[in-house]
Amino acid sequence: MSFDILLGISIIVFLAGLFIRLSSWLSQSIDPENNTIPLGTRFSKAVSGIFSTVFSADIIKIVQSFFVDFILQKRILDKSLYRWITHALIFISFILLLFFHAFGTFTFNLFGSEYISTLNPSLALRNVLGILALAGVILAIYRRMKLRSQRLTSYSSDWGALAFIAVIMLSGFFLEGARISSYTIYQEMVEEYGDYDGEEAVALEAYWVAANGLHSPNFATAPDGELVELGRELNQDGSCVECHASNSSAFVSFSFSKIIGPLSAAIGDTTITAIFWFLHIGACLAFLAWLPFSKMFHIISAPISLAINRVMGKSSDDPVNALNRQMIGLSACTHCGSCTMECSSMMFYESFQNDFILPSEKVQFLKKIAAGKDVDQQTLKRLQKGLYVCTSCDRCTDICPSGINLRDLFINSRYLLLEKGMIETSMLSHFSFPLALAQKYAGSHLKALKAVHEVFKSKFKSLPSFMGQISLSKNKLLDNTSYNSCYSCQRCTNICPVVRNYENPAEALGMMPHQIIFSLGIGNTDLALGSQMIWSCSTCYLCQEHCPNKVELTDIFYRLKNIAINKIEAGDN
Amino acid sequence: MKFAFFQGCNIPVRIEQYAKSTQAVFKKFGVDLVEVRDFNCCGYPVRNVDEKAYILPSVRNMAVAEKLGMDIIVICNCCFASLMKAKNIIENDSQLKEELNLILAKEDLKYNGTAAIKHYLTVLYSDIGINTIAKNLVYKVKDLNVAVIQGCHVLRPREVTRFDNSFVPSITDSLVTCTGAANLEWQGKLECCGAALAGINDKLSHELLTDKVDGAKKAGANFITPICSYCHLQFDTTQRNITPDNQEILPVLLYPQLLGLCLGISSEELGIQENSTISSKNVESLKLSLGPPVEEKKKRKRKKKENV
Secondary structure, eight states, X not given: OHHHHHHHHHHHHHHHHHHHHHHHHHHOOOOSSOTTOOHHHHHHHHHHHHHHHHTSTTHHHHHHIIIIIIISOXXXXXXXXXXXXXXXXXXXXXXXXXXXXXXXXXXXXXXXXOOOTTSTTHHHHHHHHHHHHHHXXXXXXXXXXXXXXXXXXOOHHHHHXXXXXXXXXXXXXXXXXXXXXXXXXXXXXHHHHOOOOTHHHHHHHHHHHHHSOOOXXXXXXXXXXXXXXXXXXXXXXSSHHHHOOOGGGSHHHHHHHHHHHHHHHHHOHHHHHHHHHHHHXXXXXXXXXHGGGSGGGHHHHHHHHHHHHHHHOSOOSSHXXXXXXXXXXXXXXXXXXXXXXXXXXXXXXXXXXXXXXXXXXXXXXXXXXXXXXXXXXXXXHHHHHHHXXXXXXXXXXXXXXXXXXXXXXXXXXXXXXXXXXXXXXXXXXXXXXXXXXXXXXXXXXXXXHHHHXXXXXXXXXXXXXXOSOOOOOOXXXXXXXXXXXXXXXXXXXXXXXXXXXXXXXXHHHSSOHHHHHHHHHTTOHHHHHTOTHHHHOOOOOHHHHHOTTOOOHHHHHHHHHHHHHHHHXXXXX | OEEEEEOTTHHHHHOHHHHHHHHHHHHHTTOEEEEOTTOOOOSGGGTTTOHHHHHHHHHHHHHHHHHHTOEEEEOOHHHHHHHHHHHHHHHTOHHHHHHHHHHHHTTTOOOOSOSOEEEHHHIIIIIIIHHXXXXXXXXXXXXXXXXXXXXXXXXXXXXXXXXXXXXXXXXXXXXXXXXXXXXXXXXXXXXXXXGGGTTTSHHHHHHHHHHHHHHHHHTTOSEEEEOSHHHHHIIIIIHHHHSOTTSOXXXXXXXXXXXXXXXXXXXXXXXXXXXTTOOHHHHHHHHHTEEOOHHHHHHHHHHHHHHO
C-alpha cells in the first residue's frame, strides 16, 4: 500500500514537472526582436511544423534520427569512444533494467511469458546490468575529474545525477542481498511452495545456507556436507528449482548477502530488508519525480532536439519555430562540457577568467534568462562579454551531442543583452567580423556600436575640442617607445589607405597617423587615445613598413586600442 | 612531408573549400596536411582588446604542434601573422614565456619553440618548388586574368612575418604565373580589403573593399584571388551583400583552386562552385581556358618528328 502511495506521489510530481518543462518550450524565449509572440502562435506553428514534417519526405530523417542519433548515439561516438562507452553503459543498462526489471511483468507479458524475478535470465541479468551501469558511472566520474584541467566544470547537479544512478544500483544490490540472506523470507517461501518436515526441512535449509546465501540462526557453523548434498537433491527434485535458480547467478547481490547476513542477525532480517527496500524504491521514485526538474530531462528533450536538428539543419527558416527549437535545445543540455572542451575561445577564458566565455557555462545561465528570472547587472555584463568573446566558429553547435543549435541561441542572447543598452567594448574587436558577415540583427549591432563610440568620445579628449596649452611630458603608458624616432616626414599619413579614403580626413579621423605619433612624442597619450584614427586603422601595416625611422605605428595603435578599452572597462560607467 | 594543418576559425565553417582544395593540391605532391582538432583560435580577434590574451592562444597552438612533433602549415594570413607574432614576442621575453607556459602546464602542454610556422605558399614555393609544380602540371590556363590580393598580414611587418619582400613580393606572382594565368599588376594588390574594420566601422570597411573590387575590375581581372581567409570572405560574402543588383560581381577563385585545376583535380573536388561569387558560367569558361602545358606540346612535337 505504501508503495502505491509513494508511486502515486512521484508520478504526480513527474507529470507536473513534465508539464512545466514542456510548456516552457513554447512560453520562454530569448529573442531580441519578437519578445512577445503569443503562446497560441507558437503552439500552432509548432504543430504545423510537426505535421508538415511528418507528412513529407522528412519523416525519413526522423526515422534516421531515431536510429542513428538516439539508439546509436552517433554524435557522441564521432567525438569520443570513451564518452560513448560511458553513456551507452548507463543508458542501455538503465533502459533494459526499466523494461525487464521495473516493468518486468508487463514486458514479459508482451512476449507471452511470465516474469519470474527469481529465475534466470532475470536473476543474472539484473546483476549484469547493474554492474554495467555502475561501471558507466565510474567512467563518468573519472572523466569529470580528469578533464577538469581542460576547463570541464562540474556542478553539484552533475555529481548528483551520477550519485543518484549509483544509489539506485547499489541499493538494488543491497536489497537483493538482504532478501537472499533473509531467514524470514526463506521460511515464507518454504511455507508457501514446499512441503518438507523433519530431516528433509533441515537438509534443505542446510543446502540453502551452503549454496544460496541464506543466513539461518540454526546454522552457526558451516553445515555438514552430507546434509547439504541431501538438501541439494531435494531442491533439485522438488518444486524449488522450478521457480528459483541458484542465487549465485545474482553474483553481485549474492556476495553482498555475505556481508548483510551477520548484520541482519544483529538488527533483524525484516528490518534490514525493509530499510533497503525503502532505499531502493525511494531512490527510484525520487529519480522519477526529480527527472523533469533536472538535467535528466534530456532523456526526453535530447531525442527531440536531435530529430529537429536533422530536419532543420543549422539554419531555421521560420523565426517562430526557430525560437521553439532554441527553447527545446536549452532544456536538452546535459552540461556534458563537450562544447567547452573544443571551444575555439578556450584560451580567452584563461586570459579573462570569465566563465561565460565557455559555451557550456553560457547555456546554464541562459536558462535563467529564458525563464525571465532577475539577474543582477554585474552578472549580465559578464554574460554579455562572454557571449561576445566568441569566434563564431560553430564548433559547439557541430559537436553538441544533444543537437542544440548553440550558434543561434548565442546570437540571439548576445543581441538581447546588447539591446538592454550595456556598453560592450569587445564590439571593437574582430569578434565583430563574422557578425558583420552574417548581417543578423544589423540594426541592434549598429545601435550598440554607436553607444560604445559615444562612450569613447566622452571619455577621451579629441583634438578639435582640445583647449589650453599643450605641455611636454613623459609618456608612461606605452612600452613601445619607437615613436621617439619620428621626424615628422608624414610618410605614414601619405601612404595610409584610410586617410586617402576621406576628402576631409581631419574631420573623419580626428588625427592623422603622424599627428598621433607626434602627440605621443610630447607625452600627450590622452589625445592619441581620443582620436578616431585608432578605431579606423585598417591594420594594413603600410605606415609601419614604410616608416624610414622604424616607428611601429600599427603596433602602437594596437596598444593604444588596448589601453583605451582598458580605461573604459576600469572606470566602468 | 607532413604538417599540422592550421585552419583557424573561419575556414572550417565558412570557407571549407579553401582547406579542401589545399589538401587536394598538397596530396598531389605527397604532402600530408593533418587536421588537428585540438587547435584553438589563433588569438587574432582579441588583438584590439588585450595583447597578452592575443598571444596566449597562438602559444598554445604551437605547443600542441610541438607535442605532435609536427610543423604548422597555415592558410589564413591573419592566423599566420598571429602565430609568427606570438613566436616573435615570446622568443624575446623569457618572463612572459614562463608565465604563459604555466597556464599551458595545466593541460600538460609546453612551448619550447621547436615547431616551425609555414605559410602554405612558402611550402609550395620553397619546399616543393616551382619546378616540381611545373613538371606536374596537366594543364595550363590560357587568357585568364587573375588579380591577386596578397593580404596585409602575411607581408607586413616584414620583421615578424618573414614571408617575402614586403615591398616587391614575388612568391605569389611566380606561383600564379606558373599556371599560365596572367598575373595582373593592379592598384590594391598589396593593400587592405577592409576586413579588420568589418563590424567595427562597416562604412569604411565597405569603401575599402569596393575600392579593391573596382581596381581589379578596371585592370581587367576575370577573377580575384585572395590569399587570406578574411580577404576571401570580404570578396566572396561581403561583396555580394553590398553590390547592387544591377552591378556585376567580381568572382573569387582561390589559388589552390586555380593550381588544382592545372594539376588535373576536378572542380568539384576543389569546391570551386562553393565560392558564392562564382557562377556556373564562370566555371565553364575556366574549364575552357585549360589547355595542355607547353612542355608537353614540345615533347609531342619531338615524338611526332621521331615517328616521321
